[in-house]
Amino acid sequence: MSPRSPLPSDLPVRFDGGRLTLEDVGALARRERPAELGTAPAFRQRIAKGAAFLDRLLAEDGVIYGVTTGYGDSVTVSIPPALVAELPHHLYTYHGIGAGRFLTPEETRAVLATRLASLCQGFSGVGEGLLTQLELLLKHDVLPMIPAEGSVGASGDLTPLSYVAAVLCGERDVWYRGERRPAAQVLESLGVKPLKLRPKEGLAIMNGTAVMTALACLAWERAEYLSRLATRLTAFNVLASAGNAHHYDETLFAAKPHAGQQRVAARLRADLVTDRPSRNEQRLQDRYSLRCAPHVIGVLEDALPFFRTLIENELNSANDNPLIDPDGERVLHGGHFYGGHIAFAMDSLKTAVANVADLLDRQLALLVDPRYNHGLPANLSAATGPRAAINHGLKAAQISVSAWTAEALKQTMPASVFSRSTECHNQDKVSMGTIAARDCLRVLELTEQVVAAMLIAARQGVTLRQRVDADAKPGPALAAMHADLEARIPLLVEDRALDGELQGLLSALRRREWRLHEA
Numbered sequence: 001m002s003p004r005s006p007l008p009s010d011l012p013v014r015f016d017g018g019r020l021t022l023e024d025v026g027a028l029a030r031r032e033r034p035a036e037l038g039t040a041p042a043f044r045q046r047i048a049k050g051a052a053f054l055d056r057l058l059a060e061d062g063v064i065y066g067v068t069t070g071y072g073d074s075v076t077v078s079i080p081p082a083l084v085a086e087l088p089h090h091l092y093t094y095h096g097i098g099a100g101r102f103l104t105p106e107e108t109r110a111v112l113a114t115r116l117a118s119l120c121q122g123f124s125g126v127g128e129g130l131l132t133q134l135e136l137l138l139k140h141d142v143l144p145m146i147p148a149e150g151s152v153g154a155s156g157d158l159t160p161l162s163y164v165a166a167v168l169c170g171e172r173d174v175w176y177r178g179e180r181r182p183a184a185q186v187l188e189s190l191g192v193k194p195l196k197l198r199p200k201e202g203l204a205i206m207n208g209t210a211v212m213t214a215l216a217c218l219a220w221e222r223a224e225y226l227s228r229l230a231t232r233l234t235a236f237n238v239l240a241s242a243g244n245a246h247h248y249d250e251t252l253f254a255a256k257p258h259a260g261q262q263r264v265a266a267r268l269r270a271d272l273v274t275d276r277p278s279r280n281e282q283r284l285q286d287r288y289s290l291r292c293a294p295h296v297i298g299v300l301e302d303a304l305p306f307f308r309t310l311i312e313n314e315l316n317s318a319n320d321n322p323l324i325d326p327d328g329e330r331v332l333h334g335g336h337f338y339g340g341h342i343a344f345a346m347d348s349l350k351t352a353v354a355n356v357a358d359l360l361d362r363q364l365a366l367l368v369d370p371r372y373n374h375g376l377p378a379n380l381s382a383a384t385g386p387r388a389a390i391n392h393g394l395k396a397a398q399i400s401v402s403a404w405t406a407e408a409l410k411q412t413m414p415a416s417v418f419s420r421s422t423e424c425h426n427q428d429k430v431s432m433g434t435i436a437a438r439d440c441l442r443v444l445e446l447t448e449q450v451v452a453a454m455l456i457a458a459r460q461g462v463t464l465r466q467r468v469d470a471d472a473k474p475g476p477a478l479a480a481m482h483a484d485l486e487a488r489i490p491l492l493v494e495d496r497a498l499d500g501e502l503q504g505l506l507s508a509l510r511r512r513e514w515r516l517h518e519a
């Protein structure tokens, strides 16, 4: 089957305060499209106006949170004018206490893009130099090493973003051309001067939701593909287990007006090529994991557009504090670093995705079991004669799927309800959105493993069904995909380790190599 069609464009993603989509972030993260800072005079003037207003205010002895005061609960501490310039350096320095895994290159690019998008709203009072330096990191693929853990998601992602701030200033480490190197060295080799942060610029970089929002953009795209792939797998499983296509009847679904659920049913009808399927006299009703598949996958399908709205609104927001209004010439002190919408989207998305993993795990349980698979061999082993006795087919694959599913379900505890008061009770209610986003990515990873194993089962199950029932003919879409799977996975007759093939399928899945229903 042909690889995913090239993107409609490889034009640069422009950062100028115009609305970005999560696909823009995804394309940048995968280096399918470059980044470009807007050059329109109106945009550049807006940025300059904000920075100039801040300078004027400072010169006139204005009191600005985080510029002439300490941070957070230390808002009551005034900074002596002579030390104001040093303050941003202290902010990223004392936040250098992240831990855990480092964000991947893809995730890191998404973070840089997401922060740049927010600063380009023109509400942060930053200078053009900061925007250009961020653009430069993206252009040259100089990626700050960002530890994933240490953000409560509501002073924004302070600690992980401190690694971005530090790198812009030539400190800490970057991932560059496949190795970890000191930022100072790499910037120097590129002829780039480390930034000297202007007042407020430390806060502008760090006091926002860029990490969780970036991860959410990537998660959404993966979840959307999984939704369509899980639907395709369900069609394969109906075919392989001689199930009933009439469960997806158009009139039946017209009676329940969830648009996403209806879409899943329509995709199943198309795959099973049965608009008005006949009754199966042997068995009127299949088990829920087949019969209610549109009801399970449909939840994800119906929720995705809502999650997209939440994620893209956050992506296109000014989410630091304080905001600098260049037009009204006001400093607006608020709490836009609070990532509650992303936390909710990610907590909910991971639950919907884990339910899909669970659905597929149940479908596999039916498919490998001769008590339920309507005439297929145990464990879908294709071995025959005396050798059937020593061959165990997909027995271990099913056990692995059960383990991955259990682990995915275990991750669904909402992160947002674990808010706790921190930082001397200044941050006494926080979103935990970054933890939710990381959990969601883990659930996606486990569910993708489930799906990859199910692709092996689909390849095996459909071939074995055709052995016992020559009339079991897949429709054109299923036939084409089955042929593709046959080319990737030899029929499992004699036991073999399947991990290599599983990894191959996982990579194909992440590259979205299979064309699935768009509508």
Ligand SMILES: N[C@@H](Cc1ccc(O)cc1)C(=O)O
Binding pocket: 071, 072, 073, 154, 155, 156, 158, 207, 321, 322, 337, 423
């Ligand atoms: N997010 C806090 C700012 C803050 C920054 C750094 C900190 O270490 C603590 C708090 C606010 O705007 O109120």
